[in-house]
Amino acid sequence: MKSLNSFQRFMNRRASANCRYQPTCYEHAANFYTHALLIVPAFVGMTLLHCLSDNRWERITAWVYGMGLCALFLVSTVFHIITWKKSHMRSVEHCFHMCDRVVIYFFIAASYSPWLNLRELGPLAAHMRWFVWLMAAAGTVYKKFYFFTSPLNTDGLHEVACGGLIYCLGVFFFKSDGIIPFAHAIWHVFVALAAAVHYHAIWKYLYNAPSSDTLLNP
Numbered sequence: 001m002k003s004l005n006s007f008q009r010f011m012n013r014r015a016s017a018n019c020r021y022q023p024t025c026y027e028h029a030a031n032f033y034t035h036a037l038l039i040v041p042a043f044v045g046m047t048l049l050h051c052l053s054d055n056r057w058e059r060i061t062a063w064v065y066g067m068g069l070c071a072l073f074l075v076s077t078v079f080h081i082i083t084w085k086k087s088h089m090r091s092v093e094h095c096f097h098m099c100d101r102v103v104i105y106f107f108i109a110a111s112y113s114p115w116l117n118l119r120e121l122g123p124l125a126a127h128m129r130w131f132v133w134l135m136a137a138a139g140t141v142y143k144k145f146y147f148f149t150s151p152l153n154t155d156g157l158h159e160v161a162c163g164g165l166i167y168c169l170g171v172f173f174f175k176s177d178g179i180i181p182f183a184h185a186i187w188h189v190f191v192a193l194a195a196a197v198h199y200h201a202i203w204k205y206l207y208n209a210p211s212s213d214t215l216l217n218p
């Protein structure tokens, strides 16, 4: 019983309908650090892809993807430090809360961009390249992006699907504030894992491959 009580202090009661969950100070700290520590690696990752680029199109794609990756961790970190330390700044907090939710859609679109820009996936991909951004703008759920599997070159798409699956599993924790201690921080870890799987696949198959089949040459 005592151990259950000491476990409980890491978590507050589940929020009632229309109320936001109030994390404990432990959870605030975990929410902050799980993404703050990934800002620098995200910048390093972006720079690495930039350096590996063989042409202008690869460089642009490295920046688009890299900016999405950095924005995800940066916006999330700023939002969580504000809710933790400056929660009295209601309007600023509200604004960053919205940005934190929206940035993930743009990040997902950015994650698909390297595959759509740098891999010959047939005529559908040419449309998908812009369509993913429209979808992100509309805040649509990313599961719909999975229909571009092509008979041409599917190396790496398993990793993309795997990353998508990790996001989906993470949503369980995203919805578990007040049920599981540190649920939101665990969600952050899932986001980071999925991002790492995607990054590894993009680095391995699109930038580090001996001959990357680009669509456009400089």
Ligand SMILES: [Zn+2]
Pocket (backbone or CB within 6 Å): 031, 076, 080, 100, 184, 188
């Ligand atoms: Zn968060």
